[in-house]
Amino acid sequence: MAGTLTYLSDSSLPAGSLVRVPLGQRELLGVVWDAPVENAGADLAARSALDPSKLRPIAAVLDALAPLSANWRTLIGFAASYYQRSAGEVALAALPPQLRDLSSMQLARRLKKKAAAASNASASSASSTKTSTLATDEAPLANTDSAKKTTDLVALTQEQTRAIATFDTQPGPFLLFGATGSGKTEVFMRCTADLLASSDTTQALVMVPEINLTPQLEERFKARFCADYGEDAVVSMHSGMTPAQRLKSWLGAHSGAARIVLGTRMAVFASMPNLKLIIVDEEHDPSYKSHEGARYSARDLAVYRGRLEGAKVMLGSATPSLESWYHSRPAAEGGRYMRLEMPSRVGKNAVLPLVRRVDMNHQPKGCVISPPLLSAMAERIARGEQSMVFLNRRGYAPVLSCSDCDWKSNCPHCSAYRVFHKIDRSLRCHHCGFAERVPRACPDCGSLDIAPVGRGTERLEEQLALLLSGITRADGSAVRIARIDADTTRLKGSLESQLAQVHAGEVDVLVGTQMIAKGHDFRRITLVAAINPDGALFSSDFRSPERLFGLLMQAAGRAGRDASNTSRSEMWVQTYHPTHPLYEALKQHDYPAFAASQLVEREQAGMPPFSFQALVRADARTQEAAQAFLNAASLASDQSAELTPWRSHVMLYPAVPMSIQRVANVERAQMLVESPSRKALQRFLSIWQATLHATRAQPECKGLLRWAIDVDPLLI
Numbered sequence: 001m002a003g004t005l006t007y008l009s010d011s012s013l014p015a016g017s018l019v020r021v022p023l024g025q026r027e028l029l030g031v032v033w034d035a036p037v038e039n040a041g042a043d044l045a046a047r048s049a050l051d052p053s054k055l056r057p058i059a060a061v062l063d064a065l066a067p068l069s070a071n072w073r074t075l076i077g078f079a080a081s082y083y084q085r086s087a088g089e090v091a092l093a094a095l096p097p098q099l100r101d102l103s104s105m106q107l108a109r110r111l112k113k114k115a116a117a118a119s120n121a122s123a124s125s126a127s128s129t130k131t132s133t134l135a136t137d138e139a140p141l142a143n144t145d146s147a148k149k150t151t152d153l154v155a156l157t158q159e160q161t162r163a164i165a166t167f168d169t170q171p172g173p174f175l176l177f178g179a180t181g182s183g184k185t186e187v188f189m190r191c192t193a194d195l196l197a198s199s200d201t202t203q204a205l206v207m208v209p210e211i212n213l214t215p216q217l218e219e220r221f222k223a224r225f226c227a228d229y230g231e232d233a234v235v236s237m238h239s240g241m242t243p244a245q246r247l248k249s250w251l252g253a254h255s256g257a258a259r260i261v262l263g264t265r266m267a268v269f270a271s272m273p274n275l276k277l278i279i280v281d282e283e284h285d286p287s288y289k290s291h292e293g294a295r296y297s298a299r300d301l302a303v304y305r306g307r308l309e310g311a312k313v314m315l316g317s318a319t320p321s322l323e324s325w326y327h328s329r330p331a332a333e334g335g336r337y338m339r340l341e342m343p344s345r346v347g348k349n350a351v352l353p354l355v356r357r358v359d360m361n362h363q364p365k366g367c368v369i370s371p372p373l374l375s376a377m378a379e380r381i382a383r384g385e386q387s388m389v390f391l392n393r394r395g396y397a398p399v400l401s402c403s404d405c406d407w408k409s410n411c412p413h414c415s416a417y418r419v420f421h422k423i424d425r426s427l428r429c430h431h432c433g434f435a436e437r438v439p440r441a442c443p444d445c446g447s448l449d450i451a452p453v454g455r456g457t458e459r460l461e462e463q464l465a466l467l468l469s470g471i472t473r474a475d476g477s478a479v480r481i482a483r484i485d486a487d488t489t490r491l492k493g494s495l496e497s498q499l500a501q502v503h504a505g506e507v508d509v510l511v512g513t514q515m516i517a518k519g520h521d522f523r524r525i526t527l528v529a530a531i532n533p534d535g536a537l538f539s540s541d542f543r544s545p546e547r548l549f550g551l552l553m554q555a556a557g558r559a560g561r562d563a564s565n566t567s568r569s570e571m572w573v574q575t576y577h578p579t580h581p582l583y584e585a586l587k588q589h590d591y592p593a594f595a596a597s598q599l600v601e602r603e604q605a606g607m608p609p610f611s612f613q614a615l616v617r618a619d620a621r622t623q624e625a626a627q628a629f630l631n632a633a634s635l636a637s638d639q640s641a642e643l644t645p646w647r648s649h650v651m652l653y654p655a656v657p658m659s660i661q662r663v664a665n666v667e668r669a670q671m672l673v674e675s676p677s678r679k680a681l682q683r684f685l686s687i688w689q690a691t692l693h694a695t696r697a698q699p700e701c702k703g704l705l706r707w708a709i710d711v712d713p714l715l716i
């Protein structure tokens with residue numbers, strides 16, 4: 001493995017052992033790595049050539065911890081090579097930072113505490129099984145306990161039953177294609193329950209795209225599993241945890257005491273010695289792709305890891321990624337995933353919301369909320385129901401402009417506007433963070449006539465308050481409007497408390513960004529409105545229709561989740577293109593039709609999933625240097641004999657500026673690399689890496705700051 005370092009050790013250490021090693025003046029966490037098999041001889045020769053007197057000894061062995069498994073090491077090795085990074089970088093990012101800081105003794109103490117807690121839990125669950133067995137033998141009274149357990153569980157729908165039966169008998173991987181509110185989470189929990197019951201040691205990994213969604217899921221899983229398996233059986237892993245919490249969860253997973261790990265993308269690397277099930281909820285969500293360091297896709301690694309570990313994998317979504325959808329076509333057509341379908345919502349009256357398009361060409365000019373939408377909202381308010389209005393832009397207005405001289409609130413450091421935030425009267429750049437107080441007058445001409453252009457959620461909230469000011473609730477009190485976006489949820493716990501208010505019915509109209517459109521199980525919302533979604537129809541990014549459709553379907557899915565509500569819920573879309581095929585498919589809730597049309601387009605254009613892509617991104621002091629670097633590396637690839645076998649299968653496009661070309665005074669360029677063959681692309685990239693490194697030294701690349709490869713990029 002490239003990039004390993006050699007140290008001396010008194011005793012022979014098994015691969016996977018965690019160690020602390022000196023590097024320069026520092027002491028780092030290390031993992032004893034496997035000697036590469038294919039050139040073990042050469043490696044041995046290289047090693048014996050090393051002068052032992054020059055090697056430094058390992059500082060400490062964390063022998064309180066079991067070594068990381070061979071499967072874990074293979075996973076790390078694969079991720080590193082696939083995403084073109086070093087194994088050390090991937091491995092260390094996957095381990096909790098606190099492992100570095102604790103002494104072996106401290107670790108041993110924590111593990112002992114864990115073991116004691118685990119044995120307590122299993123002792124109590126063992127004794128409870130025993131009592132109930134005894135009881136069933138002896139007296140009819142005994143049934144109360146088990147009867148209570150079964151009534152706790154809902155009766156599965158036919159669709160759920162069928163999905164689980166197929167899951168039980170087939171190897172997978174599976175794509176659970178279930179409408180919003182079809183009971184996917186219930187299926188996940190049943191599959192997990194069956195797995196945990198099948199043996200005392202099996203572990204399940206359940207992934208969600210966003211930290212925001214973990215508390216709700218955690219609550220549901222804890223409620224279901226902690227009574228039977230103990231408080232420590234369910235742990236979370238996400239970046240919002242303190243280092244101490246992360247270490248605790250990691251140790252739980254690594255020791256096997258945690259039977260269920262819930263987490264965001266980082267959890268795909270959790271060390272789980274008995275992993276037998278991996279669930280990826282909302283598998284289409286872009287948050288599964290990391291956008292720094294090793295730019296891995298946790299969803300794709302989950303599928304790889306499942307195969308590696310012999311664990312079943314279930315991806316779930318109401319709007320799958322086109323990649324997963326394509327993989328789940330019938331096996332006869334080459335599909336590799338098994339599709340499980342749950343098209344209906346749970347509950348007798350639960351139907352998907354009615355989609356209504358408002359043709360904005362026929363509405364009063366400049367209106368934000370069209371009159372019909374406004375009156376539909378007023379009706380809900382009168383009935384005591386909630387509405388949700390979303391707009392994918394936070395702040396008050398995306399730009400401030402002078403009507404006299406055309407000055408605009410550009411960010412001096414980025415090729416982007418600074419957003420006007422009225423609440424603290426600031427202009428803030430959402431790319432570099434640069435913030436200033438709003439000027440009183442135009443900085444260029446001194447005119448006082450500077451005004452916000454366009455609208456974000458902050459302004460929408462203000463305008464709604466105005467529009468609804470004449471309307472009262474059934475009890476005569478004023479309409480209550482709340483806003484949830486990245487600005488209102490900066491403080492820890494604020495999102496939870498705001499969501500709690502919505503759930504408690506203390507809000508009539510909820511305004512927000514896509515943050516509120518995803519995943520939340522709102523019970524009282526019967527109207528959802530997208531104010532201005534058209535932009536994504538005409539974006540240059542070929543994935544943007546897919547994202548828009550997914551977002552609108554998700555948003556629609558927030559409405560009418562309570563089957564006891566008698567009125568049919570509605571999803572409103574304000575658009576200037578009401579007959580656009582995307583909105584037609586949305587109206588029918590017809591993801592398959594939308595996906596089919598997108599796949600035809602992608603196939604014709606030779607785009608993923610019909611081709612494989614990578615982006616090389618370069619940051620430099622000047623745009624010229626960034627592009628020169630990429631173009632020089634491209635040219636060099638034509639001249640490399642080593643690359644010849646792969647070069648003809650790979651298409652390199654010319655370097656172009658990124659869509660936001662300058663951020664924080666750094667110029668950014670990118671080059672698209674594409675191939676119909678994943679293997680050819682992989683081989684090409686791994687060899688081309690050396691060329692990229694070498695190109696850096698060329699004189700025309702002076703000013704290059706850094707470059708990185710993004711394999712299977714999501715944003716082009």
Ligand code: ADP
Pocket residue numbers: 154155156157160178179180181182183184185186187346347521
């Ligand atoms: P999804 O994840 O597909 O959006 P959920 O699993 O959150 O759907 O289920 C939606 C709602 O329906 C939840 O409140 C859940 O408790 C409930 N539910 C799920 N399955 C059943 C069932 N078989 N019977 C009754 N209610 C169910």
Ligand code: ZN
Pocket residue numbers: 402403404405406407442443444445446447
């Ligand atoms: Zn001006």
Ligand code: ZN
Pocket residue numbers: 411412413414429430431432433434663664
């Ligand atoms: Zn900026």
